[in-house]
Amino acid sequence: MNVRNVEKKEHNTAELTIEITGAEFESAINKVYSKVRGQISIPGFRKGKAPRKLVEKMYGANVFHEDALEELSPAIMAEVEKQDDLDIVGYPQTKVTKMDKDGVELVMTVGLMPVAKLGQYKGVEAPKAESTVTDEEVEVALKPYISRATTQVSVDRPVQNGDTAVIDFEGFVDGVAFEGGKGENYELKIGSGSFIPGFEDQLVGVSAGEDKDVVVTFPEEYQAEELAGKEATFKCHVHEVREEQAPELDDEFAKDVSEFETLDELKADLRAKALERKQNSAQRDFEQAVMTAVIDNAEMDIPDTMVEFETDRMMEQYESRMQGSGISFDQYLNMMGTNRTEFRITTRANALRQIQSELVLKAVAEAEEITVSEDEINAHVKELAEQYSMEEDKVREALSAESLERDVKLDKASKVLYDSAVATAVTEEE
Numbered sequence: 001m002n003v004r005n006v007e008k009k010e011h012n013t014a015e016l017t018i019e020i021t022g023a024e025f026e027s028a029i030n031k032v033y034s035k036v037r038g039q040i041s042i043p044g045f046r047k048g049k050a051p052r053k054l055v056e057k058m059y060g061a062n063v064f065h066e067d068a069l070e071e072l073s074p075a076i077m078a079e080v081e082k083q084d085d086l087d088i089v090g091y092p093q094t095k096v097t098k099m100d101k102d103g104v105e106l107v108m109t110v111g112l113m114p115v116a117k118l119g120q121y122k123g124v125e126a127p128k129a130e131s132t133v134t135d136e137e138v139e140v141a142l143k144p145y146i147s148r149a150t151t152q153v154s155v156d157r158p159v160q161n162g163d164t165a166v167i168d169f170e171g172f173v174d175g176v177a178f179e180g181g182k183g184e185n186y187e188l189k190i191g192s193g194s195f196i197p198g199f200e201d202q203l204v205g206v207s208a209g210e211d212k213d214v215v216v217t218f219p220e221e222y223q224a225e226e227l228a229g230k231e232a233t234f235k236c237h238v239h240e241v242r243e244e245q246a247p248e249l250d251d252e253f254a255k256d257v258s259e260f261e262t263l264d265e266l267k268a269d270l271r272a273k274a275l276e277r278k279q280n281s282a283q284r285d286f287e288q289a290v291m292t293a294v295i296d297n298a299e300m301d302i303p304d305t306m307v308e309f310e311t312d313r314m315m316e317q318y319e320s321r322m323q324g325s326g327i328s329f330d331q332y333l334n335m336m337g338t339n340r341t342e343f344r345i346t347t348r349a350n351a352l353r354q355i356q357s358e359l360v361l362k363a364v365a366e367a368e369e370i371t372v373s374e375d376e377i378n379a380h381v382k383e384l385a386e387q388y389s390m391e392e393d394k395v396r397e398a399l400s401a402e403s404l405e406r407d408v409k410l411d412k413a414s415k416v417l418y419d420s421a422v423a424t425a426v427t428e429e430e
Contacts, residue, residue, distance in 0.1 A: 001072075001079055006086070012112045012303045016080060017097075020072060020104040028068035036067075065099065069106075080108065087113035090305030111303030116359040118367060119297030121417060126289035128423035131278040133271050141270040145257040146249070152242040158207045159241050161191045165203055166240040169214075171232045178227065185239065196232075203236065212236045287414075290421040295356045298363070302355055310351035315344060364413040372408045377401075380408050 001024055005017040033052045042050040042058060056063055080088070090111040098105035152164055159165050165188050171181030190200045202214045214234040222228040247253045254266040319329040333343055364370075381404065385392045396404075 001075060003079055003083060006083060008112070009109075010301075012114045012301050013305075014086060014110055014112055016083070016108045016110065018076060018079065018106040018108060020076075020106070022101055022103040024072070025068060025099075025104050028071045029064045031071055032064045032067040036064075062099075069096075069104070076106070076108075080110070086110070089113050090303060090307075090309040093305070111305035114300050114302050114306075114359060116356075116363040117299040118294075118360070118363050119299070121294045121297065121360070121364055121367075122420040123422055124290055124293040124297070124417070124420075125422045125424050126286055126293055127426040128286040128289075129278075129282040129426045131275055131282050133274045133278065137274055138267050138271050141274055142249075142267065145253075145266075146246055149247040149253060149257050150244050151247075153245050154208075155241050155243050156208070157241065158205045159190055159203050159238065160243070161204060162189075162244065164189050164242040164244075165206075165238055166242070167203070167236050167238050169234045169236045171234045173227065173230050173232050178232075180224070181232070181234070199234065203238070206236075206238050208238050208241050210238055212238065286421070286423060287418050290417055291357055291360070291414075294360050294364075294417055295353075298356075298360055300356065300359050302352070302359075306355060307348060307352050310355055311344065311348045314347050314351055314354075318343075318347070358410065361410040361413040361417075364416055365409045368413065368416055370409055370412050370416075372405050372412070376408050376412075377404050380404060380411075 001018070001020050003016050004019050006014055007016075008014045030052070033055070037050070037052075037055075038048040040050055040055055041047045042054060045054075052064075077092075080086075080092070088110045093109045094106050096104060097107050155163075167186050167188055168184045169182065169186065171178055188195065188200065188203070190203060192200070194200075196216045196218060198216045199214055202216075203212060206212045214236055215231065216234070217231045218224075218227045218229060220229045247256075249263060251262045254260050254263040258266050258269075260266040260269065322329045322332045330340075333339055336343075381392050381395050384390070384395045384399075388395075390398075
C-alpha cells in the first residue's frame, strides 16, 4: 500500500491517490470473511461452514469488498498521515477508481488546515455600550428580597385576587366523584392559574367559613382523557383567607434579609452588582464585535469538511450535556421549539465562527511572536482546576501539554486584539 500521488486543489483541499496491492486486499477480504462466516447460512452447509467462494457466488463477487476497505481504513489513514507536508483536518472523502485482481486504487479528498491572512487586527473600532444602573433597576433587584420577607396573615374579609385561600374541595362529574378531584386544607393562591381555568375566579368574594360550588369545564386536551371536555362541579369550603403582607422597607428590613446594616447599603450593593453584570455583558459584546471586525478584515479559505467535523463535535457535546442533565437531546430540542435540522444549521454557524476565531488568533500569535512561559501554563492549569473543582494533576492528565500551551497562546493573542481595540458609542440601530 502506498500514496502514489498528492495533488493540492482549491479551497484548501488535496487529492491523494492510494494504491492497495491485490495481496493486501485479498488478505482484508479473508479477515472480513472470517469475522462474519458464523452468521452466514447456505443450504447444504452447517451455519458458518460455507466456503468463501460459494458465498461470493451466491451473493456477488463484491459481497465483502466494502467491509474489506473498512478493514483497511486504519492502515490507509496511517499511510496518509505519513505525508508530512499535509496538515489534514475534517473528514476524508474516498472513492474507488479501480478494483480488480491486481488491487484497488482509491482517490481520497482531504481538507487541509487553512491559514488566516490578517488584515487590520490592532486598533479596530467596535461599539461598546455605556453601563449605567437606574433607580428603577435597583428597585427591581430588591423585589426578591421583599418577596422572601413577605408573610401571609389571616384576614376577616372575602377572598380577593392575590390572596391565598385555604380550602377543602371535591369534584363531581354527573354527580359522581372522580379520582384525584379531592383535597383538604389546600393552600390555593388566587390568580396563580394552578387550577382549571375559571376555578380560582369563582372563589373571589367568598369568606372564611362559607361553601361554594365551583362549576368548570375541563379543557379538551386535559391529560385525563375521561375528564377532557367535561363539566365538573367542585364543592368547596373556605377555611381561611390570607393576604400577603410586605415588610416595611427600612434598615431593619435590610438587616433581616442581608449582611448590611442599612437599606441604603443594601441598595448600594445591588447597584454595584448590577453595574458589574452590565459592564461584563458590555465587554463580552465589545469583544465579540472586535473579533467579528478582525475576521472580516482577514482572508481564509476554510474547507467544508473542517466545518462539518467541528459541527458534529459540537452537536455531540450538546447531546452529552443534555443526557448529563437527565433529559434526551430530542426532548431538549422539543422544549426549545426546534428540531435537529434547524439546530444543526445554528450549530454550523457557531462552528464556523469558532474555526474563524481560532485561525485569526493563531495568525495573531505568529505575527506578534507570542511565546508562553511555564509559569503561565501553571497559572492556566490552576485556573482550570478551580473552575472545574479538579486536582491540578487531573487537569494535566486530561489536557496535553500542547493543548495547554495553545490555549494560553490564543488567550494572549486575544488580549492583543481587545486591549488595542477602540470602543465607539453604540448607535441607535446597534
